[in-house]
Amino acid sequence: MRHFLLTTAAVGLAATPALADLSDGKVKIGILNDQSGVYADFGGKYSYEAAKMAVEDFGGKVFDAPIEVVTADHQNKADIASNIARQWYDTDQVDSIMELTSSSVGLAVQALSKEKKKITINTGAATTELTGAQCSPYGFHWAYDTHALAVGTGGALVKEGGDSWFFLTADYAFGYSLEENTSNFVKSQGGSVTGAVRHPLASTDFSSFLLQAQSSGAKVIGLANAGMDTQNTIKQAAEFGITQGGQKLAALLFTLAEVHGLGLEAAQGLNLTESFYWNRTPETAEFGKRFKERTGAMPNMVHAGTYSAVTQYLKAIQAAGSDDPDAVSAKLHELPVNDVFAQNGKVAANGRMISDVYLMEVKKPSEVTEDWDYYKVLATIPGDQAYIDPAKSGCPLVK
Structure with missing residues (x-):
């Protein structure tokens, strides 16, 4: 699976112009979640490692631009999460925020991101409101929901x-x-x-x-x-x-x-x-063992879902030739999801990624x-x- 992803990335890079419309000359992804409370093992630092794995497997760059992953602990508080997200967007040049364990946090950051025209991909939050009444053209929901x-x-x-x-x-x-x-x-x-x-x-x-x-x-x-x-x-x-x-x-x-x-x-x-089990197929087992080598734990659906979300976001930037949120959102809706997490996944009009x-x-x-x-x-x-x-x-x- 890793070789497949690397090959796919390499083919895409070779087929795309070297110069692309990338803001700030890089792609910066924020993993925002609970790293010290009741959900620290549910997502936490392990989701951060999953995101870094996705970047490494993708090749570390989009076009010739570096990919950076940053992380922070929102302590399960929506106000703290919103303040971090605002700083990331306004000062730290973060392009997209992902994971967002805790539904109150997920809803708050998705609403802020809609205002800022930034992509969020929730992999840790569960509420169906993310793709229901409070859906966003820049909001996506991966991994599972209630x-x-x-x-x-x-x-x-x-x-x-x-x-x-x-x-x-x-x-x-x-x-x-x-x-x-x-x-x-x-x-x-x-x-x-x-x-x-x-x-x-x-x-x-x-x-x-x-x-x-x-x-x-x-x-x-x-x-x-x-x-x-x-x-x-x-x-x-x-x-x-x-x-x-x-x-x-x-x-x-x-x-x-x-x-x-x-x-x-x-x-x-x-x-x-x-929506994921590490020992279900040879491909999921290979991913699980690589994950365990660097974390000491096997991945759950939140960790593997974060890997998938980061990978798909990078594929969407590559396909769009830009990290412009409207262009990337369109590609996220358009591209099928085929990776170690999901096979023949699809993103619906409400931002829900649908897979088994x-x-x-x-x-x-x-x-x-x-x-x-x-x-x-x-x-x-x-x-x-x-x-x-x-x-x-x-x-x-x-x-």
């Missing part, structure tokens, strides 16, 4: 008889979106929602929330949170004997990083949805034969089923 998670994990549990749900939800835009999308999907399949409770981001004590969920009598407790919050919820649920009592936990946003952090003893048997997602089950410790090989792939969900029909997304850009 609708895909609802269809994957929610759909699997409803089919298994989990037709009554209670939600334990992170109290901000991401949690609301995940709860709403999953609730709507459960109801569309004939299920019911008995209630919900919301908790602050980065909680340490989930006892009162779990007691409410336990007393609801719902067959499934939907965890509409992520990162360390989900890990802590699952650990404390075990102390209350919730699953032993017959209720199921639905980890609606849970990735390889969190499975590793929680450990197989606690995570075994969980169903979850990711995968329903997983976490293996039992006795089933693991290789380090980090934690998943069984239960089903492939075609992208057109996983993501909202752009015409129904509420995005005003969709004609």
Whole structure:
């Protein structure tokens, strides 16, 4: 795969004039995410490494211009993220911002970038509002969203008889979106929602929330949170004997990083949805091992999605012969996405990159034969089923 990308880049460079319309004589990409909080392993410094890998695999230059990657920690605060983004755009000559874990951050930076006419590619944020009512001609959403998670994990549990749900939800835009999308999907399949409770981001004590969920009598407790919050919820649920009592936990946003952090003893048997798994094909395995060599960890869908987003952005600049945001946006909508993350991916009019997602089950410790090989792939969900029909997304850009 690396050789394929390098060859593709080399062919493109050879076929394109040496002089191109590049502002500031370089391409500068910012990776803005949580590097010290509950989502530090979910994206964090690993997404920064994925972005640097993409640049290296691309050849390090677009035309004859260098490519630079910078990063910062937004601390899961939209105001801090917006201030960093503004400085990057106004002073530091950053052309595009990517990753943007935390939906409140993603929405805030995408809105600022629309005003500044700058490209954002969200790979860490989850809310469907990014490509719904708050979509942008310069905003793109890669890797996953709350609708895909609802269809994957929610759909699997409803089919298994989990037709009554209670939600334990992170109290901000991401949690609301995940709860709403999953609730709507459960109801569309004939299920019911008995209630919900919301908790602050980065909680340490989930006892009162779990007691409410336990007393609801719902067959499934939907965890509409992520990162360390989900890990802590699952650990404390075990102390209350919730699953032993017959209720199921639905980890609606849970990735390889969190499975590793929680450990197989606690995570075994969980169903979850990711759009990438390192051990799914020979190409993903080769990428995963290269990634692990430089980070010590295998990539999840956010890390691999960031690699894909950076690669596609550079391809779009190359195809446009310019880093002008309008020209690059047009090419991002036009070009198919074929890389280690996605095969035959496509970008819809609302900015949603549509590719397949995968329903997983976490293996039992006795089933693991290789380090980090934690998943069984239960089903492939075609992208057109996983993501909202752009015409129904509420995005005003969709004609």
